[in-house]
Structure formats: C-alpha cells, structure tokens
Amino acid sequence: MAAYPVMYGNTYHTPENASNPIARILPNLFFYPSMLATVGWASRLAKLDKLTPEAWVNSSLGIIRAFERVGVTFHFENLQAFAQLNTPCVFVGNHMSTLETFVLPALIQPYRNVTFVVKQSLMEYPFFRWIMHSRDPIAVGRTNPREDLRAVLDGGIQRLEKGISVVVFPQATRSVELDPAHFNSIGIKLAKKAGVPVVPLALKTDTWGVGALIKDFGPVNPAIPVRMRFGNPISIEGNGKAEHQHVCDFIANALKEWA
Secondary structure (H helix, E strand, O other): OOOOOOOOOOOOOOOOOOOOHHHHHHHHHHHHHHHHHHHHHHHHHHHHHOOOOOHHHHHHHHHHHHHHHHHEEEEEOOOOOOOOOOOOOOOEEEEOHHHHHHHHHHOOOOOOOEEEEEHHHHHHOOHHHHHHHHHEEEEEEEHHHOOOOOOOHHHHHHHHHHHHOOOOOEOOOOOOOOOOOHHOOOOHHHHHHHHOOOEEEEEEEEOOOOOOOOOOOEOOOOOEEOOOOOOOOOOOOOHHHHHHHHHHHHHHHHHHHHO
C-alpha cells in the first residue's frame, strides 16, 4: 500500500475550533460550494484516469473538512479494527445517507484498497460518475433482488481476489433505524463464499438529509453529529446466520447508544 497522510489513530473527534461561526449559521450555503469544488477536482482527475488512491483519500478528507467548517462534528471509533488483517474483507453497514460513500474512503483506503456496492443511479450522476467508475464499484439496480445477489457475489469475489475489500449496505433503502427484516445477509454470503472476514460497521449519518429535488443531496443539519464505529473482524462459520445476527446486534446497539 502507498503512504497516506492518515489523520486518525484508533478514534477521531472533530476539534472544537474546526467550524466557521458564519458558516454554522448558513451551513448549506457554505457546504455545497466546497463539496462541489472537491468533487469537481476529483472528477477531473478521474476523467483523465489520474485519480490515484491517495487523491481519492484526499478528496474524502476534503469532504470531511467541508462538513466540519459548517459545524458538523465527526466521531469515529475503532478505526484500527481491520488495519492488521492480512486479507481483504467485507464491510457490512447500515445506510442512512450519501455521506458514508463520501467519507468512508478516508477511513478505509489508507489501510487497504476498497470499493463499494452502489446503486446504479450513482454511476450516472454528473461529475460524481467519473469518480465512481474509477473505483470499479459493483453496481446494483435495487429492483431485482436475485440479480443484485448475483452481481454482488460475482463482482465481489472478483474484487476480493484482487485484494480489494468491499463495502456493502444490505438495506434496500436508507433509514435512520435498523429493521432486521430489511437488512439482508448479502454481505455475509459474499464473505462466506470468498473466504474472507466481515467487519461490522455502524453508521449515523443523518446530518445530511434527504433532498426535495435530488434525494441524495439534501440539507445539512450541523446539530446532528456523524458517528461511525467499526467492529472487530469476524470469520463466517457454518451457514452464517450467527454472524449475520452479530452484525445486526452490533449496529442496533450502537444506534440505541447514540440515540
């Protein structure tokens, strides 16, 4: 792996002096131009096939800084959970907003190459699509579960065999709560078939709300902190039901604590 300007130890909490007092009053007015400038820079590099993993990490850090300037606080926990793994892994987390797709590269990529399972529409956004294509993600339609399962298993195994870890959000849609009935075991199935560990990932990212015109880009509410907690890696034994329950319990307990 290449050297990165890693900003975190095992935990990270936004410093008290990170925000701009004026930007806190008008968070959307200040956040979106900064976010779009960062995405535009990364997109230009990606279009030229020059978005290196280091540049991707820096763009992700730029998004974190843009949030922090408008008063959003970040709290990251157990960041070293997967750092010492000698194999790629499958990260399985809940899904609340677009924020996690922007921020997780800064937390994971410094330690291991990573890509995402994403909905097909993210591959079609202006500017952002170049970035996504450059990361070789696994795109799913979210309309045919059987086709999505096959895409994730086949595409995931291909990437894991190349040493690329995969982030999976098993929920069909974003939600501030965890409903186990809608949290499928696709990540567990992928890890079992590929013979790699699973890393549970609890996320609270609803500071970035749902948009009225564009669902993925809504208002920013600095009063809601961003929280991300990694669990320790687990190996899949048997049919994987116990490990799936472990992931669900890990996320549910974190969300309950944060509430």
